[in-house]
Amino acid sequence: MTPITRNIGILGAGQLGRMLAMAGYPLGQKFGFYGFSKDEPSAMLGHMFTHDDEVDALEQLINWADVVTYESENTDPAVVDAIEAAGVPVLPGRDALYYSQHRGREKTLFRELGIPTAPFRVVDSEAALAQAVREIGLPAIAKTTTGGYDGKGQYRLKTAVEVPEAWRTLGGRELIVEGFVPFERELSMLAARGRDGQMVFWPLVENVHHEGILRLTRAPAEDVDPDTEQAAQGYLRRLMERLDYVGVLALELFDTADGLVANEMAPRVHNSGHWSIEGADTSQFENHVRALVGLPLGSTRPVSPWCAMINIIGETGPVEEALRLPGVHVHLYDKAERPGRKLGHINVVAGSRHELEARLQVLAPFLP
Numbered sequence: 253m254t255p256i257t258r259n260i261g262i263l264g265a266g267q268l269g270r271m272l273a274m275a276g277y278p279l280g281q282k283f284g285f286y287g288f289s290k291d292e293p294s295a296m297l298g299h300m301f302t303h304d305d306e307v308d309a310l311e312q313l314i315n316w317a318d319v320v321t322y323e324s325e326n327t328d329p330a331v332v333d334a335i336e337a338a339g340v341p342v343l344p345g346r347d348a349l350y351y352s353q354h355r356g357r358e359k360t361l362f363r364e365l366g367i368p369t370a371p372f373r374v375v376d377s378e379a380a381l382a383q384a385v386r387e388i389g390l391p392a393i394a395k396t397t398t399g400g401y402d403g404k405g406q407y408r409l410k411t412a413v414e415v416p417e418a419w420r421t422l423g424g425r426e427l428i429v430e431g432f433v434p435f436e437r438e439l440s441m442l443a444a445r446g447r448d449g450q451m452v453f454w455p456l457v458e459n460v461h462h463e464g465i466l467r468l469t470r471a472p473a474e475d476v477d478p479d480t481e482q483a484a485q486g487y488l489r490r491l492m493e494r495l496d497y498v499g500v501l502a503l504e505l506f507d508t509a510d511g512l513v514a515n516e517m518a519p520r521v522h523n524s525g526h527w528s529i530e531g532a533d534t535s536q537f538e539n540h541v542r543a544l545v546g547l548p549l550g551s552t553r554p555v556s557p558w559c560a561m562i563n564i565i566g567e568t569g570p571v572e573e574a575l576r577l578p579g580v581h582v583h584l585y586d587k588a589e590r591p592g593r594k595l596g597h598i599n600v601v602a603g604s605r606h607e608l609e610a611r612l613q614v615l616a617p618f619l620p
């Protein structure tokens with residue numbers, strides 16, 4: 253048998269890299285982080301290739317790694333190019349970054365693949381913004397085409413009078429304007445594709461945000477009909493095939509009276525998949541690692557129909573209360589408290605709806 257141990261390089265050293273390493277060590281994999289400082293959540297979980305070293309960190313990473321992945325869609329494409337030029341594959345790949353780094357390119361790809369989106373226009377002047385708002389109608393949402401996250405870089409327009417202010421507030425730069433989608437709830441689906449093209453899909457989950465930050469995921473989402481589940485799987489399948497994708501891909505969706513509408517994708521493991529660590533046969537982190545090194549992907553079956561994930565945001569909160577509950581697992585990322593910062597999450601696996609609600613009740617102090 254050929255050895256399956258690989259040196260896996262991760263661009264970034266945050267909690268996603270940390271959880272990838274924690275999932276990959278049981279499979280005998282080795283991890284190295286191309287991070288920004290030594291006190292990030294992945295510190296000490298593997299080799300640290302940091303900028304503050306005398307030697308060139310990127311060159312060290314390239315010499316060490318068999319395969320490289322990234323934690324963020326905002327990864328510098330020049331870094332990816334340099335690694336690939338040296339003959340080290342970067343997965344999920346350059347294409348996935350190209351599309352997910354620009355909301356206009358991303359939505360155009362969705363449209364090409366027959367994945368429903370809100371009506372949208374890309375604009376680069378105040379006059380074009382005004383025109384787009386007239387064409388799309390109100391309310392509308394203007395977003396910066398690049399660099400936005402957690403609801404930042406976004407302006408909600410209720411009247412046309414707000415156009416100059418929206419243009420100014422968002423910094424007078426290229427924007428995408430989208431029609432407002434009257435959604436009933438927000439869902440997401442995660443999928444993984446292996447090097448051999450094998451694809452697996454976790455179930456649709458329901459996500460509750462507060463001030464742009466994910467606070468609660470219920471997995472699987474309740475009351476999803478099989479057609480909707482199939483539709484979401486089809487969208488992810490088309491995206492992964494088109495992008496020749498390897499690894500975990502997340503797709504955020506609005507659930508509307510007329511079906512699913514795609515909002516955005518993330519070419520990486522995703523916060524709305526953290527429940528899968530204890531809630532599914534194989535977690536998103538393990539399957540991402542398996543995909544990177546060419547191992548068969550594991551079953552994505554939820555271990556119970558009543559799983560949930562609560563994010564720990566800003567302050568750590570009463571984790572000891574949480575730890576007293578059965579079926580509850582606390583994950584802390586070793587990060588300092590700061591308003592709005594993701595410090596950890598709590599996974600809940602329950603045996604019934606009643607049990608899940610009772611546990612969420614006890615965990616209410618963690619929710620806004």
Ligand code: AMP
Nearest residue numbers: 370393402403430431432433461515516
């Ligand atoms: P985004 O930064 O694109 O993920 O958007 C952040 C949040 O804004 C989403 O989770 C939605 O709650 C909301 N949102 C974004 N785009 C739209 C839209 N076109 N219609 C309605 N709500 C939206």
